[in-house]
Amino acid sequence: SQQGEEDPQALSIQEGENATMNCSYKTSINNLQWYRQNSGRGLVHLILIRSNEREKHSGRLRVTLDTSKKSSSLLITASRAADTASYFCATAKVIKAAGNKLTFGGGTRVLVKP
């Protein structure tokens, strides 16, 4: 079953605007990660935020985590047409021998119009 649920499911914005998407989850986590997937391709890791962190930045990306509300948000500032993709949050839980099982949400499909 999918733990993370993204909101909105789809987002259409103009180039230069900011895009915000949210993720909610149900159980305790070690960390939460965001991935990007271009149509029909593999996933690209964007950013990881640990359960004891509240905010993290990477370039034009800003991620927040609120463990009390079991939610996270991803903000992409000054969007570009190349940001058009599906974005997934994934919660990580430790499994045997230091592995991490990622549980993904259904994704937010972002369209950035030039």
Add this chain to the structure above:
Amino acid sequence: DTGVSQNPRHKITKRGQNVTFRCDPISEHNRLYWYRQTLGQGPEFLTYFQNEAQLEKSRLLSDRFSAERPKGSFSTLEIQRTEQGDSAMYLCASSAGGIFQETQYFGPGTRLLVL
């Protein structure tokens, strides 16, 4: 290219046939994962290897599915007697690093279509 590679990229097969996919992880990564992604959904965990040992399997991995990582390097995922419901993208990921900040690096996936 030193990323995760998967072969083939696309596979079309008839129901009832067996298929095998290969994943070559990043060379120094000892952890390897398989996920399955159906259209419009996020990936779902299938199984996990550390080196050659398969340590975790999802209930999604029915007895028609088998995965191996014989020498702790590349891995194969075999589906026997394929069914139309097996149509999906099969993703492989590898990782290394600390337990609480592990980053999984994904390959491009193998898209399977069962007719």
